[in-house]
Amino acid sequence: MEELNNVEVQSPEVGQIVKGVVTKVEEKQVIIEIENCKFTGIIPISELSSLHVEKASDIVGENDQLDLKVIKVEEESLILSKRAVDADLAWESLEDKFESKEVFNAEIKDVVKGGLVVDLGVRGFIPASLVETYFVEDFSEYKGKTLSLIVVEIDKEKNRVILSHRAVVEKEQVEKKQELLDSIQAGDVLEGTVQRLTNFGAFVDIGGIDGLVHISQLSHTHVDKPSDVVEEGQKVSVKVLSVDRDNERISLSIKETLPGPFEAMKEKVKAGDVIEGEVKRLVSFGAFVEIFPGVEGLVHISQISHKHIGTPHEVLEEGQTVKVKVLDINSEEQRISLSIRELEESPNASEEDYIRFQSQDEPSGFQLGEMIGDQLNKLK
Incomplete structure (x- = not known):
């Protein structure tokens, strides 16, 4: 009894912070036993949280120890607020978070x-x-x-x-972007996702930063528009061509990660094969014929026809489809020799000799009869 008498019984005032223990949780209020106080404490459901509360039990449970603010003093009870105490602590913390x-x-x-x-x-x-x-x-x-x-x-x-x-x-993206810019080097091969297409190429996300694959770097073959080769959302392998860290620009290539057309052609074409091709270019010394997507071979002027021709334009035109025979494939220099003449019916020997004689640029010093002898007599 002496010990109890020495305990000061408090009479809290509005605004005072008191400590209490939850003794009962009702649907719309919570009953509190306040330390050293003869009053019963009541927390209305609206004073439990800064947010709307459906049930008081969603916020507190029996025997929970709480710091509470007195918001009203009645005859035999105190109206308390958990929300007010939480708010006072929160504002100080939030202001620190805002500043930092x-x-x-x-x-x-x-x-x-x-x-x-x-x-x-x-x-x-x-x-x-x-x-x-x-x-x-x-x-x-x-x-x-x-x-x-x-x-x-x-x-x-x-x-x-x-x-x-x-x-x-956004902050994380900026940090990741800078980290990536600092780490990647020309020559790196990376995985990426096509983000958007333009008329001049495709932008590829390589892990937080976009790089440009120019239309010329999309494929080994000619590309009219990027959408013919890639689509948004597509996963692709790209090779880093260059990195401009000051302007945050990265040049990429899909073409460089793909087997070259010459390598692909070698698996399907060999010397001696007869295939169709398209005449792409005519030059003074012959014709370049595309025999595989992105791969051209040369038909030397001497291999165009059995007949003597001054220029390839006399018998061929660009865009024309022709049959050619593969004479040789030089893998080291990536050169292909072709022939149209090999597929044409050869004239008789006397005509060949006569043609060969006619095609000489300089007089040989021999008479016609000396060159072809009896063969010419047979022609006559």
Whole structure:
């Protein structure tokens, strides 16, 4: 009894912070036993949290020890607030976080029109535009999810706390982008995803930064438009051609990661084969014929016809489809020798000799009869 008499019985005042233990949780209120106090404490459900609460048991349970603020003194009870104590602590913490741009995690408690709500001791709001770096149509799946956030706006007088997850993501992207720029080198082969197509090429995400694959670097063959070769979202291998760290520009190539057309051609074409091709270019010394996508071989002027011709234009034209025989494939120099003449019927010997004689640029010093002898007499 002497010990009990020495315990001072408090008569709390409005605004005072008291300690209490939960003795009963009802649907719309919580009953509290306050230390050294003859009054019963009551926490209305509206004073449990800064957010809407359906059931008091969602916030506290029996025997929980709480710090509470007295908001009203009645005859035999005190009306207490857990929300007010949490808010006082929260504002100080949030102001520190705002000044330092600290990143912290919080659980999404509710999805409302225009954004998301978190409980930080005070109500924190994440506008829809500050949730992600991309457009989100439906936020319902975010409830209960934990997001990394920073405070972007705070006003205690207006009870306003604006948060952003997007800013955290953007900061991480910038850091990752810089790290990637510092680490990649020309010659690296990386995996990427085609992000968007333009008329001059394709932008490929290589892990936080986009690089450009110019249209000329999409394929070994001619490309009219990038969409003929790649599509948005496609996974591709790319080779780094150059890195401009000052301007954050990266040049990439898909073509450089693919087998060259000559290598692919070698697996399907060999010397002696007869194949069709398209005359691509005519030059003074012969014709270049495409016999495989991106691979051209030379038909020397001497291999165009058995008859003497002054220029290839006399018997061929660009775009013409011709049959050619593969004479030789030089893998080291990536050169292919072709012949059209080999596929034509050969004239008789006397005509060949006569043609060969006629095609000489300089007089040989021999008479016609001396060169072809009896063969010429037979012609006569």
